[in-house]
Amino acid sequence: MIVNFKQAAELDRSLLGLKGSGLADMVSLGLSVPPGFIITTDVSGRVSENNGALPDDVWQGVLDSLREIEQQTGRSFGGPVSPLLLSVRSGSNVLMPGMMDTILNIGINDAVAETLERETGNSRFAYDCYRRFLQFYAEIVLQIDKRSIQEASRGVLNRANTELEEELGEEHMKDVVAALKKMIAGAGRGEIPDEPLEQLRAAVRAVYASWNNPRAVTYRKLYRIAMEHGVSITVQAMVYGNLNENSATGLMNTRDPTTGEKHLYGEFIPQAQGEDVLSGRLAPLSLKEMAGAMPEAFEQLKDAGRLLEQHYRDMQEIEFTVQDGVLYLLQTRRSPRTARAAIKIAVDMAREQLISREQALMMINTETLNQILHQNIDSSVAVKSVARGVPASPGAACGPVVFDSDSAERAAEAKQAVILVLPETTTEDVRGLAAAAGMLTRRGGRTSHAAVVARGMGKPCVAGCDAIEVNADAREFTVGEVVVREGDIITIDGSSGRVFLGNVPMRRSQLTEEFRELLVWCDEVRTMGIRANADSPDDARLAVEFGAEGIGLCRTEQMFQTADRLPVMRAMILSPTERERREHLKELSAMQQQDFIDIFNAMQGRPVTFRLLDAPLHEFLIPLETLLMEVALLRAQGARGREMEAKEELLSKVLALKETNPMMGLRGCRLGILFPEINEMQVNAIFEAACRVARNGGVVNPEIMVPLVGHVNELKLLRGQVDAIALKVMERYQVLIPYKFGALIEIPRAALTAAQLSEICDFFSFGTNDLTQTTFGFSRDDAERKFLLHYLDQGILKKNPFETIDVEGVGRLMKIAGHDGREVKPELILGICGEHAGEIETIRFCHSIGMDYASCSSFQVPIARLAAAQVAAAAKTPPA
Incomplete structure (x- = not known):
């Protein structure tokens, strides 16, 4: 379909692309826009099927629409008088700034250049347009490398004693045109047709092809943009910012895209065309200087910016050209911005009552918030x-x-x-x-x-x-x-x-006043709780600072990795008898107990979910490869005595603990069953700490979580251990501590037998890192190192399942577990504590299945609060 800008206002936005939508809106608002037409996105599929060429009926539509532009402008495309030149630009439905190609000044040739020179009395302008067209066409249509194009002008630039073509006078500009023609003729990549219509046909084809140029493909991969999005083409009458001293081109943001402050932000370049601003080749001037040099055009631009911001209810980036004092708008779009600016703009607009608080929340891209945390x-x-x-x-x-x-x-x-x-x-x-x-x-x-x-x-x-x-x-x-x-x-x-x-x-980034206010709005809207994964008192304090409502995962084994505790942990593991193990566990218990006290004090009554020891024991020991090398070296040196015996004994123990597949081996709840004294130490430390804090007037809310559960009988045994130890400690302190007991669901069998597990549990927490591994049969590190990128490139997987929840597989298991568990126990609490928990698509899915909370790293807590609020707000808003 081909429509002019006025007709386009009545169409679905997806047919127009972002650029076409903006042009249509500006025309409907009565703003000054050069006339043109849009080849809609639904045509791009037909172009692909036609090996990149325009189908005959589409080309006929282009010719018909071209006649309309000629009538509106009073100019003739390729005509002997009042020649019309065109631009061809692309537009997708997602923002891809600078990724696809643009060609300007289409329709120029020797005769047209002479006509422009004669009619304007400005030879330099006419041949500057010609020069620009030759460079665009050579690079984009003929695919001549940019270096060759730049070198073609080198001799002329040297003679003129300048490095910039934009600084050349009229005679030198003609020489550049001649040099470019000579380079193109010798490049063997084809010729530039004199016939303007053939130039236009080739330009449209080349701009379509730029959808699949390397930088566009890379950009879509980086920003997870679907490859099948269509592209629209905009053909528009040229206006000339390079015409004379009363002409210019520029870019204006209606607010500051770096800080979000409410003032115009942008630059302009006198006697230039649009690509000069974007390329950065020329030193631009400020908009304040434009107000002095072109006051009437500047006031019109300011008024247009105000109108467009009110229309879109968002900050706009506006591309403009001034031709001999007359302002034309070439594009408006949602302005790219920093995360800090995005927050300030959203909050300020809500304060200005331009948008609602819910709309302000929806304006923020959660993925960008990492910038300011x-x-x-x-x-x-x-x-x-x-x-x-x-x-x-x-x-x-x-x-x-x-x-x-x-x-x-x-x-x-x-x-x-x-x-x-x-x-x-x-x-x-x-x-x-x-x-x-x-x-x-x-x-x-x-x-x-x-x-x-x-x-x-x-x-x-x-x-x-x-x-x-x-x-x-x-x-x-x-x-x-x-x-x-x-x-x-x-x-x-x-x-x-x-x-x-x-x-x-x-x-150093700090939470701004606007960010804090935005997070308060988030908490008023969201229905899902947000907790943090925190393994130390410092982590807990940071979690509270960022607004976490509890700790959803405290990995207790991480506390053993410090320099003063690791030797004790190793000694415990290497102990030959249970009695010796218990001696070392007693020492570790005192260390953990103080950590737990500090965590409880930091959380001030918020729930704290302690995951019992999960890691395989060999991970706390010296790596096997290191030991083998050390023993081999000692043997080579003929070492004897106590040192050698100790090394060989250590090697023997490490070899005994070595597993073929540690992820599926002796870890998680299996450790607590085979070595109940380890669980006993940890649970005792948790309740000792809880009782001491409670006795001193503090409020505690402990939750004990068992990792890697696969069978209800494992859970029954461990629940009995935990309850007995908790009761014993509470009786000794004469303090009653309410607590919850739950399972970490990270094995498919646990999800499928959730009805049985829920009889024992107060809560389920989904450990989506391991649940993803066990569901896919992937080792996360091996997959990412060896084949996952290939899977993503080939489209086997659309998203990395370790970053965004796999709804069809892992998600289905979570849904089954939640449904079956609550069928037996309606009050069963459901949470997620994997790395996915701070990602908006995962939060959207968790919200849809009735999850009570998500627990992520402390630094992701503000992001998760916003994501949960966006999901809740979207769920309340009826579809358009």
Whole structure:
């Protein structure tokens, strides 16, 4: 379908694309827009089926619509007098700024250039238009590389003693046109037709093809934009910002897109065309200077901005051209903005009663909020990165490089912030990350171990940075020809995945007044509770600061990973008898008890869900490969005596604990069944702490959660253990502590037998990390390292199931478990505590199945509060 801008106002927006919709709206509002027409998105499929060429009936529609433009402008396309030139632009239904191509000044040739020169009396203008067209056509239609196009002008620029074509006079501009023609003729990529209609046909075809250019494809992958979205084409009469000194081109935002402040923000360039502003080649002037130089056009622009913002109820970015003092609007769209600006704009507009509070909530993209919750690179400073990986955990960190956890801990003791660089991570590296300011890994993804732990700690992490080669033995990594040695300073940006050499300026982010107000509105709207995953007292305090209503997951084994506790934990594991194990457990119990007291005090009566020991025991020991090397070295040196015996005994124990598939082995509730003294220690510490806090006047709300449950009989046995220990401690303190007992649902069988489990439980919490692994049969780290990206590229999976919940498989299990559990026990509480819990699509699904709460990392709590509010608001709003 082909429609003019006035007709387009009556059509479905999806047929017009964002650009076409904006043009249609501006025309209907009576604003000054150059005439044109839109080839709607439904045509793009037919173009693809026709090998990229316009079907005959569509081309006939283009010709008919072209006649309309000629009538409206009084100009003739390719005519001998009053020639009409055209622009061809693309428009999709999602914002893809600069990703697809535009061609300007279509319809020019030698004769038309001479006519423009004669009619305007401005030779430079006429041949500047010609020059621009030749460059556009050569690059976009003929696919000549940009370097060759730039080099074609080099001789002329040198003679004119300038680096910019825009600074050339009329004679030199003609020379550039001649040089470009010569380069194109010799490139062997085809010719530029003299016939304007053939130029137009080729331009439309090329702009359609740009939907699949590499940068557009990459952009869609980065922002998860469906490949099947159609593209519209806008053909429009040219207006000339390069005509004379009373002409200009520019871009205006109706508010500041960086801060959100309510003032006009933008730039303009006199005697230029639109791409000059976007390319950054020329130094622009401020809009304040435009107000002085072109006061009438500026006032019209300001009025148009006010009208468009009121119409769309959102900040607008407006592309404009002034031709000989007359203002024309070429585009309006929702302005891209920082997260901080987005929040201020939404809150301010609600205060101005331009929008409702619910509408303000819906204006914020939850995925961008990470920008303002962590320390970030100072965006006002221009600095070049040396490598780029996966932005695994947001924020920025700077410091000397170290290559192992011990070095990171030593640096932390010396109050020095360091960056831990590893080929990849294991659970043992938790302590290193805890000590480091941030982490850089060569392998891994957004849900790799490093990423999961880093997000939980609020530590920046760049993972999967395969541009670097890590040599931990040599204490260095290389990136290209650059060698970075231990002690050298680097900066990592976990929000963008970039790595920098040296110290890059950073800014500490703080919650603004508007953000805090927005979160209050969120809490008034949302119906789902938001808790935090917190493993330490510091984590708990941060969770409260960010508005968490409780702790939905406290991974108690993480408390054993510190330098002073790990040796005791190892000694407990290696103890040959239960009596010796209990001695070491008693020591660990005192340590955990104080942590639990501090957590209870921080949470002030909010629920705290303690997950009993989950990790396999071998994860607390020295890695097997390290031990084998140490023993081999000692044997080679002929070592004897106590040291050798101790090493061999340790090796024997580690070998005994080694499992073929540790994820499915002796971990979770199985540990508590085989070694009941471990569970006994932890449960005793929890209730000792609870009783002590309660006796001192505090309020506590403990919840005990059993991991990796697969059978109701496991749960019955462990419930009996927990109840007996809790009763014993409460009797000793003469304090009654209400508590809940629940299961972590992370095995399909647990979900499918939920009716049985609910008879024993007060709550279910879905551990979606492991439930995803066990449902798909994927190892998360192996999948992300070896084949998951391929699956996403090939379209086998549309989304990474470790980032967004797999509704059809994992989600169905959750729905079954929730339904069957509540059939038996209607008051059963349902929560989710996996890495998915802070992601809006997951929250939307959890809301739909009646989940009571989501628990995410502390730094994701504000994001989850907003996401839950958006989901609740959307559920209340009837579909349009």
